[in-house]
Amino acid sequence: MIFDESHSLNKVPVSTMILNIDSLKKGILKKKKDPFQFQSFYLTCLHLEGKGVLAVKLYQVRKGQFVYYNNELHKVYGVKHMYKLSVHLLKLRDLSQHITNAASVEKYIPKELDSFIFNHKAYTLINNRKPEAGDYILINNPDPDTLDHYSLNDIEVVEKVDKNGIITSDADGIKHNEYLLMVPGRAPDGRPIDYQDMANIEEDNFDEAGQITYGELSAKLGDIYKNKESDSLFEAMVVAIKGQTVYLGGGLGLSQEELMDTNKWEFQFNPFDNSDS
Amino acid sequence: MDSNKWKENSVFIISLLLTLIFIIWGVFFTENLAKVTNAVYNASIDYLGWVYLGATLFFVIFSIYLLFSKYGNIRLGRKTDKPDFSTGSWLAMLFGAGMGIGIVYWSVAEPVTHYTAPPYGKAYTAHAANTAMKFTFFHWGLDPWAIYTVIGLALAFFQYNKRLPAAISSAFHPVLGDRIHGPIGKTIDILSIFATVFGIATSLGLGAMQVTAGMHDIFGIPNTLFMQLVVIGVATVLFIISINTGLEKGIKYLSNAAIILSIAIMLLILLVGPALTVIQVFFNTMGLYIGDFIEMSLRLNPFGEGEWIASWTLFYWAWWIAWAPFVGMFIARVSKGRTVREFVIGVLIFPTIGTCLWMSVFGGSALELVQNQANHDLAKHIAENVSLSIFIFFDYLPLSSLLSILGFAVVAIYYITVADTATFVLGMLSEGGTLNPSNKIKMTWGVIQSALAAVLLTAGGLNVLQTASIAAALPFAIIMVIMCFSLLRGLKNEAEAQKGNKRSMGINTTKTS
Numbered sequence: 001m002i003f004d005e006s007h008s009l010n011k012v013p014v015s016t017m018i019l020n021i022d023s024l025k026k027g028i029l030k031k032k033k034d035p036f037q038f039q040s041f042y043l044t045c046l047h048l049e050g051k052g053v054l055a056v057k058l059y060q061v062r063k064g065q066f067v068y069y070n071n072e073l074h075k076v077y078g079v080k081h082m083y084k085l086s087v088h089l090l091k092l093r094d095l096s097q098h099i100t101n102a103a104s105v106e107k108y109i110p111k112e113l114d115s116f117i118f119n120h121k122a123y124t125l126i127n128n129r130k131p132e133a134g135d136y137i138l139i140n141n142p143d144p145d146t147l148d149h150y151s152l153n154d155i156e157v158v159e160k161v162d163k164n165g166i167i168t169s170d171a172d173g174i175k176h177n178e179y180l181l182m183v184p185g186r187a188p189d190g191r192p193i194d195y196q197d198m199a200n201i202e203e204d205n206f207d208e209a210g211q212i213t214y215g216e217l218s219a220k221l222g223d224i225y226k227n228k229e230s231d232s233l234f235e236a237m238v239v240a241i242k243g244q245t246v247y248l249g250g251g252l253g254l255s256q257e258e259l260m261d262t263n264k265w266e267f268q269f270n271p272f273d274n275s276d277s
Numbered sequence: 278m279d280s281n282k283w284k285e286n287s288v289f290i291i292s293l294l295l296t297l298i299f300i301i302w303g304v305f306f307t308e309n310l311a312k313v314t315n316a317v318y319n320a321s322i323d324y325l326g327w328v329y330l331g332a333t334l335f336f337v338i339f340s341i342y343l344l345f346s347k348y349g350n351i352r353l354g355r356k357t358d359k360p361d362f363s364t365g366s367w368l369a370m371l372f373g374a375g376m377g378i379g380i381v382y383w384s385v386a387e388p389v390t391h392y393t394a395p396p397y398g399k400a401y402t403a404h405a406a407n408t409a410m411k412f413t414f415f416h417w418g419l420d421p422w423a424i425y426t427v428i429g430l431a432l433a434f435f436q437y438n439k440r441l442p443a444a445i446s447s448a449f450h451p452v453l454g455d456r457i458h459g460p461i462g463k464t465i466d467i468l469s470i471f472a473t474v475f476g477i478a479t480s481l482g483l484g485a486m487q488v489t490a491g492m493h494d495i496f497g498i499p500n501t502l503f504m505q506l507v508v509i510g511v512a513t514v515l516f517i518i519s520i521n522t523g524l525e526k527g528i529k530y531l532s533n534a535a536i537i538l539s540i541a542i543m544l545l546i547l548l549v550g551p552a553l554t555v556i557q558v559f560f561n562t563m564g565l566y567i568g569d570f571i572e573m574s575l576r577l578n579p580f581g582e583g584e585w586i587a588s589w590t591l592f593y594w595a596w597w598i599a600w601a602p603f604v605g606m607f608i609a610r611v612s613k614g615r616t617v618r619e620f621v622i623g624v625l626i627f628p629t630i631g632t633c634l635w636m637s638v639f640g641g642s643a644l645e646l647v648q649n650q651a652n653h654d655l656a657k658h659i660a661e662n663v664s665l666s667i668f669i670f671f672d673y674l675p676l677s678s679l680l681s682i683l684g685f686a687v688v689a690i691y692y693i694t695v696a697d698t699a700t701f702v703l704g705m706l707s708e709g710g711t712l713n714p715s716n717k718i719k720m721t722w723g724v725i726q727s728a729l730a731a732v733l734l735t736a737g738g739l740n741v742l743q744t745a746s747i748a749a750a751l752p753f754a755i756i757m758v759i760m761c762f763s764l765l766r767g768l769k770n771e772a773e774a775q776k777g778n779k780r781s782m783g784i785n786t787t788k789t790s
Contacts, residue, residue, distance in 0.1 A: 146528055146698045147610040148712070149361050159440070165713035171437060171613065173712025 064152030067105035068196035093117045115190040123182035124190045131158045136182040148172050222272040225265045289707035292470040303732035311737045314744040321747045329594040332754045334574045337423040348768040349618030354437040360614040373536040374607045378484040378691045386666035388413045388640030389659045406644045410562040415573045417632045421597040426624045428605030431764045442710025445469040451766035468752045469602045475749035476599030477699040479742045481730035484692040486664040491685035494668035513727040516697040528697045535690040549675045550642040558641035592743040599750040606702045
């Protein structure tokens with residue numbers, strides 16, 4: 001059990017429990033572990049003065065949930081119960097990995113017309129359009145058949161569409177009521193959900209289309225990119241960065257934005273980068 | 278429009294009609310059905326025995342060849358795919374899927390029955406006990422798992438590497454080309470569904486007998502045919518509810534629970550039972566099994582009575598083959614991201630050791646009870662009440678009521694999970710291999726498989742169940758032999774394609790490492 005007194009009641013708990021302090025001391029409330037649900041309960045306790053009673057806030061973090069962490073949108077990809085930093089996160093914007101505890105994340109349930117950046121590209125969640133092969137979907141309402149194994153908020157690529165549902169490239173059969181379609185770009189009536197608290201984000205981070213500029217997403221030395229517009233194989237390494245201009249091996253110079261356009265260039269790997277995060 | 282619909286649903290409609298004709302036959306002409314199945318049973322001894330024996334031995338040799346072949350490094354799925362499950366839970370799932378109800382049903386009954394009526398030699402002797410264990414290993418060892426390896430690998434390979442539908446006909450793509458979508462492919466699918474329905478009905482029939490026996494032992498409910506039919510009815514209602522309410526997830530937890538419970542029972546028996554004998558039985562029988570493998574595999578007894586071989590070896594081979602599309606589909610689904618070599622080790626070698634261990638624990642302890650303590654009446658009693666056997670055995674162990682309740686729970690859970698998964702697999706097979714079978718078709722198969730199990734039980738119980746699967750599996754056995762060659766050709770093409778692709782493969786491997 002993790003007792004974190006620094007958090008106050010302005011967090012929205014999944015449920016709130018008031019317990020007698022003695023029963024807590026005896027250890028009646030124990031951390032729950034459910035190997036199948038990948039969930040973790042965390043308790044944040046506050047002393048209510050003079051009453052000998054604890055107000056316990058119960059956060060339930062499950063694999064797949066969308067959460068805000070450091071004000072940015074992440075997805076929980078794993079929960080390791082035994083550790084203090086038990087919540088493993090994937091930042092949707094750039095798919096980088098982060099690790100934290102349950103008390104510092106805030107759950108968010110993605111809805112229709114929410115827009116967010118997934119792997120450097122903006123998408124809007126749409127419900128009423130038929131998907132086509134190659135589209136991304138967000139499985140927001142999973143109801144897997146006995147032999148399927150996808151889970152909450154998995155993002156998969158459509159391979160085939162039939163009347164009952166779609167088949168993804170991971171060979172999962174997903175019925176039409178289980179997912180939202182991720183349409184590239186930000187719909188004009190959509191809500192960007194990349195940040196929990198929009199007020200703190202400087203306006204100039206958005207360009208006219210509502211696209212967030214790249215900032216820390218910039219290319220690193222040694223990154224290898226593949227040109228997707230070229231017919232023959234064309235891969236190049238970032239050999240120099242000067243301000244907003246990136247130089248690729250072979251003397252090609254181009255702007256950061258151009259390199260980050262996933263329609264033109266696709267990041268392959270960085271041979272010097274061994275860190276996980 | 279109508280002709281399109283017929284084209285889409287022809288596999289479903291024809292296989293449904295075939296099964297329905299069989300059910301109507303069973304309901305209205307029960308005696309005739311029993312007579313005909315009896316004739317088929319006798320004919321199977323005389324004419325079909327060698328087909329089953331030859332085909333199954335071929336599958337074992339073929340699987341072992343794949344294990345050591347150059348195709349071992351081919352990954353099922355894309356080269357970057359990672360397995361969906363950890364190796365431990367993958368092995369546990371394979372074990373649970375392949376054996377299910379049968380392993381609980383037969384684990385005490387089979388060795389003891391062989392002991393009282395051995396294939397050769399004198400009954401009720403130490404020699405008979407060893408022979409009994411040897412044949413139990415044989416029936417539950419490499420052969421069933423080789424059958425599952427072949428079909429599971431074929432399904433997984435053509436589904437994940439060739440992106441074909443999850444149907445049996447897809448495995449014939451290298452041989453038939455696009456004709457897999459035409460009449461030949463549909464005939465293959467219909468035959469595979471026909472075999473599968475009978476394989477599942479056999480298991481459900483055995484399961485219903487076992488559940489009723491368990492209720493008789495624990496709650497004193499009469500062990501009658503009527504109660505068995507009630508069990509089938511109740512289970513049908515339960516899994517139809519689960520199909521319609523999204524309880525599928527619950528079924529998944531139940532099947533995990535069944536695997537954990539069965540391992541718990543095995544360990545418990547090892548603790549309270551004669552552990553030393555069990556270990557000795559495991560080692561000794563392993564030696565006998567490996568030593569006499571070829572002899573047992575081809576044993577037909579041409580100048581004597583073939584009864585024993587037909588009611589045991591042939592029945593098992595046919596049942597495994599009839600079961601194979603169902604298990605193969607499951608195995609394929611959980612094995613994406615494994616290499617061919619990993620697959621063969623995981624599906625052929627490990628489960629074989631697992632089942633042999635299981636059989637040593639149950640069979641070894643039971644034989645210790647009847648042989649070393651010279652309790653021949655008990656042996657006779659068990660052999661005469663096959664479906665009660667495991668509960669009779671539990672009564673002679675400490676903690677017997679706990680073991681009985683656990684055993685009953687495992688059988689009941691296996692029954693419901695098998696019935697539920699079967700509807701899904703039959704739905705997939707009959708809708709051209711779609712991964713989204715419609716609920717209507719799933720429910721139709723749910724009712725049909727239960728009805729078939731009920732009809733077979735009414736027509737004559739265990740014998741009719743056995744005979745029906747021997748007859749229904751024969752065409753599919755031949756289909757599976759051809760499937761091996763098709764799979765081999767597919768693997769060869771894949772290996773050549775990968776060779777030509779070395780450059781892009783190099784990049785991929787660096788990226789993932």
